[in-house]
Amino acid sequence: MEPTKRKRVLLTVEQKFQIVSRIEAEVTLIKLSKELLILVSRVGDMRRDSEKKKFKKFYAASNGISAKLRKTMKCSNDVELGNVLCRWFI
Numbered sequence: 001m002e003p004t005k006r007k008r009v010l011l012t013v014e015q016k017f018q019i020v021s022r023i024e025a026e027v028t029l030i031k032l033s034k035e036l037l038i039l040v041s042r043v044g045d046m047r048r049d050s051e052k053k054k055f056k057k058f059y060a061a062s063n064g065i066s067a068k069l070r071k072t073m074k075c076s077n078d079v080e081l082g083n084v085l086c087r088w089f090i
Contacts, residue, residue: 009038019043020050 011019019032029047033040 006039009036011036011038016046019046023047023050 019036022032023029023043023046029040029043032043036043
């Protein structure tokens with residue numbers, strides 16, 4: 001019998017921000033992972049990123065519409081270029 005692969009769950013940036021908010025409200029990682037059907041290590045990675053303030057900074061820079069649609073948090077190395085592109089996209 002071959003092992004079955006777990007289906008990958010893609011979360012939007014807004015969903016990730018809600019998870020980080022719940023982590024800060026002291027909900028356990030195991031409880032969150034069971035509710036959302038994702039791995040505990042992935043929730044832990046989100047907690048680690050939130051502690052570095054990287055995630056909140058990215059979420060604050062994006063507006064509500066793009067946060068609902070985006071699935072990744074890749075930031076530009078050139079901040080000014082990133083800001084110009086965000087204004088152009090909106």
